[in-house]
Amino acid sequence: xxxxxxxxxxxxxxxxxxxxxxxxxxxxxxxxxxxxxxxxxxxxxxxxxxxxxxxxxxxxxxxxxxxxxxxxxxxxxxxxxxxxxxxxxxxxxxxxxxxxxxxxxxxxxxxxxxxxxxxxxxxxxxxxxxxxxxxxxxxxxxxxxxxxxxxxxxxxxxxxxxxxxxxxxxxxxxxxxxxxxxxxxxxxxxxxxxxxxxxxxxxxxxxxxxxxxxxxxxxxxxxxxxxxxxxxxxxxxxxxxxxxxxxxxxxxxxxxxxxxxxxxxxxxxxxxxxxxxxxxxxxxxxxxxxxxxxxxxxxxxxxxxxxxxxxxxxxxxxxxxxxxxxxxxxxxxxxxxxxxxxxxxxxxxxxxxxxxxxxxxxxxxxxxxxxxxxxxxxxxxxxxxxxxxxxxxxxxxxxxxxxxxxxxxxxxxxxx
Numbered sequence: 001x002x003x004x005x006x007x008x009x010x011x012x013x014x015x016x017x018x019x020x021x022x023x024x025x026x027x028x029x030x031x032x033x034x035x036x037x038x039x040x041x042x043x044x045x046x047x048x049x050x051x052x053x054x055x056x057x058x059x060x061x062x063x064x065x066x067x068x069x070x071x072x073x074x075x076x077x078x079x080x081x082x083x084x085x086x087x088x089x090x091x092x093x094x095x096x097x098x099x100x101x102x103x104x105x106x107x108x109x110x111x112x113x114x115x116x117x118x119x120x121x122x123x124x125x126x127x128x129x130x131x132x133x134x135x136x137x138x139x140x141x142x143x144x145x146x147x148x149x150x151x152x153x154x155x156x157x158x159x160x161x162x163x164x165x166x167x168x169x170x171x172x173x174x175x176x177x178x179x180x181x182x183x184x185x186x187x188x189x190x191x192x193x194x195x196x197x198x199x200x201x202x203x204x205x206x207x208x209x210x211x212x213x214x215x216x217x218x219x220x221x222x223x224x225x226x227x228x229x230x231x232x233x234x235x236x237x238x239x240x241x242x243x244x245x246x247x248x249x250x251x252x253x254x255x256x257x258x259x260x261x262x263x264x265x266x267x268x269x270x271x272x273x274x275x276x277x278x279x280x281x282x283x284x285x286x287x288x289x290x291x292x293x294x295x296x297x298x299x300x301x302x303x304x305x306x307x308x309x310x311x312x313x314x315x316x317x318x319x320x321x322x323x324x325x326x327x328x329x330x331x332x333x334x335x336x337x338x339x340x341x342x343x344x345x346x347x348x349x350x351x352x353x354x355x356x357x358x359x360x361x362x363x364x365x366x367x368x369x370x371x372x373x374x375x376x377x378x379x380x381x382x383x384x385x386x387x388x389x390x391x392x393x394x395x396x397x398x399x400x401x402x403x404x405x406x407x408x409x410x411x412x413x414x415x416x
Contacts (some may be wrong), residue, residue, distance in 0.1 A: 031377055078103055
């Protein structure tokens with residue numbers, strides 16, 4: 001079995017979808033599947049063939065700074081897929097990637113399309129784009145759509161034909177890598193990062209931009225004791241093909257930190273390859289994001305034994321975090337309410353430990369990367385059977401889909 005994974009970006013360049021693809025590909029390779037990667041890149045030194053942890057990868061130059069260059073980028077992706085597609089049995093895209101959908105249609109290859117971001121590559125968002133009708137004709141080309149969360153699944157079911165096969169498969173976590181530290185390792189890591197014994201460390205992961213809600217977290221930190229520290233792990237300038245999505249936000253946050261006198265309590269580490277070390281040294285994970293598909297960082301924090309306080313995103317964060325059991329969910333990202341939830345955990349180390357271990361058990365049971373890879377392996381085998389015919393769509397027993405989703409639909413239509 002030979003699979004071509006297609007991504008917009010791929011490690012070492014920052015991409016949550018790319019990182020999830022990398023970990024999944026390594027698991028599939030261990031099961032005897034030949035996996036290659038195709039991705040865009042913003043680094044000239046990465047263009048062309050290469051290897052990442054033994055996986056073959058080909059990167060094409062990505063420049064989306066204007067429509068003409070964006071079109072050229074898409075053309076390069078299509079050309080590369082068409083030149084190599086005879087070697088592969090199946091295409092698997094991480095996100096809606098029009099060039100891959102076009103190539104799959106032209107060469108009649110099965111297409112698995114993972115849906116990773118609400119308001120970006122869910123069908124409702126794609127249909128609202130310029131030329132949305134044309135884009136949706138390719139969107140529907142996928143043999144199977146893989147939404148990662150319940151919210152994304154509802155978007156797919158409401159926007160697409162009932163005959164379209166939709167299978168919700170969550171992101172997977174390497175529970176051997178993301179695991180709680182022993183007492184000795186935790187002490188070593190806290191010494192390494194210069195954490196005083198009386199300090200409580202809040203940690204948040206992700207690029208510094210408006211969507212991730214770092215501004216709300218800064219205002220909540222201002223309401224907490226001086227012994228509380230905040231670590232921010234993620235790119236400070238999250239550009240994508242010419243669009244600057246992070247630098248102005250970072251500069252604005254730095255100005256606010258200075259005005260509030262918080263500069264010494266906040267550390268921006270930028271992108272870090274060994275995120276698990278920071279999670280093992282921290283006390284509480286905070287995720288104030290305003291929008292997600294299914295956040296890898298929450299899954300990794302819970303696997304690392306951390307209690308989590310997150311913004312409530314219906315069908316996304318509440319699908320992962322049981323309020324009061326694994327952490328707390330905050331509605332509307334209010335700084336004072338966020339600070340109140342954090343204060344409960346700051347003042348109760350025993351509660352932090354109990355919630356963190358309960359969270360870890362749930363991740364091992366429901367989000368293990370090994371079990372997620374097994375589900376993809378079985379799906380690929382089914383799609384490639386000579387007698388394969390599209391299976392009936394997976395049911396939604398136990399859910400009132402339209403009723404559950406109706407009151408949340410305004411989120412996806414940009415009315416909030």
